[in-house]
Amino acid sequence: MRKKILAGNWKMNLNNYEANNLAKEILVNSQKKEKIDIVLIPSYIYLSNVVSLCVNRPDIFVGSQDCSAYASGAYTSEVSANMLRNIGVKYVLLGHSERRSYSFETNEKILQKIHQVINNKMNVIFCCGESIDHRNENKHFDWIEKQIKETIFYLSAEEIKNVIIAYEPIWAIGTGNTATSSQAQEMHAFIRNLIKSKYGEFIAKSISILYGGSCNPSNAHDLFSKNDIDGGLIGGASLKSDDFIQILASFK
Numbered sequence: 326m327r328k329k330i331l332a333g334n335w336k337m338n339l340n341n342y343e344a345n346n347l348a349k350e351i352l353v354n355s356q357k358k359e360k361i362d363i364v365l366i367p368s369y370i371y372l373s374n375v376v377s378l379c380v381n382r383p384d385i386f387v388g389s390q391d392c393s394a395y396a397s398g399a400y401t402s403e404v405s406a407n408m409l410r411n412i413g414v415k416y417v418l419l420g421h422s423e424r425r426s427y428s429f430e431t432n433e434k435i436l437q438k439i440h441q442v443i444n445n446k447m448n449v450i451f452c453c454g455e456s457i458d459h460r461n462e463n464k465h466f467d468w469i470e471k472q473i474k475e476t477i478f479y480l481s482a483e484e485i486k487n488v489i490i491a492y493e494p495i496w497a498i499g500t501g502n503t504a505t506s507s508q509a510q511e512m513h514a515f516i517r518n519l520i521k522s523k524y525g526e527f528i529a530k531s532i533s534i535l536y537g538g539s540c541n542p543s544n545a546h547d548l549f550s551k552n553d554i555d556g557g558l559i560g561g562a563s564l565k566s567d568d569f570i571q572i573l574a575s576f577k
């Protein structure tokens with residue numbers, strides 16, 4: 326009943342030519358699959374172009390890596406959710422650990438952005454994840470619960486339907502140390518239970534929860550075969566079309 330999703334977070338990589346090529350290669354080499362949506366998440370400046378390349382593929386969507394917490398006005402350099410919606414963006418990535426640490430984004434700020442995205446009828450890919458210290462101290466469940474309670478739990482039952490959760494342990498991002506499929510499954514089941522405790526079973530079962538953090542062609546199948554892992558948010562391996570396409574072929 327819930328969607329399988331494969332999202333590629335290109336981060337601050339690729340020049341214009343490379344971004345164009347990567348999108349084209351993914352378009353050519355991926356076949357439309359009934360139950361899997363693809364989300365390409367390039368830098369702001371490539372969004373319009375990637376949206377127009379994907380126009381004939383109803384299974385491929387374009388996402389932004391961020392948006393402003395404000396609706397409009399004197400916020401030099403910021404990009405509003407409404408502007409993104411206007412050019413055909415359907416998803417916005419929020420709460421990524423790189424934004425939380427390098428740009429000091431708090432749960433409060435992330436919640437403001439979530440409201441902007443939902444008010445503009447787009448979908449949020451909400452990231453949460455613990456540090457290695459939290460895990461070693463056995464505080465990882467408490468940490469994720471706090472991140473979720475201080476953000477998406479403020480949404481109504483109607484609004485939460487527009488949220489996809491991405492569990493991304495910080496120690497696994499870009500390190501090659503992926504979580505084992507049982508570590509990931511354990512946390513995904515915990516997150517789903519949390520959603521159930523607030524929004525009920527039906528909504529909990531319909532929300533897609535993605536895994537992110539050094540997911541690649543060799544570990545994707547094992548991760549995606551777990552009951553509560555509905556796909557992946559891929560960083561490094563999304564920059565090579567071959568790897569991304571192989572990950573796409575890893576769904577059970």
Ligand code: PGA
Nearest residue numbers: 498499538539559560561
């Ligand atoms: P990674 O990044 O796949 O390179 O670990 C994932 C992410 O940060 O979304």
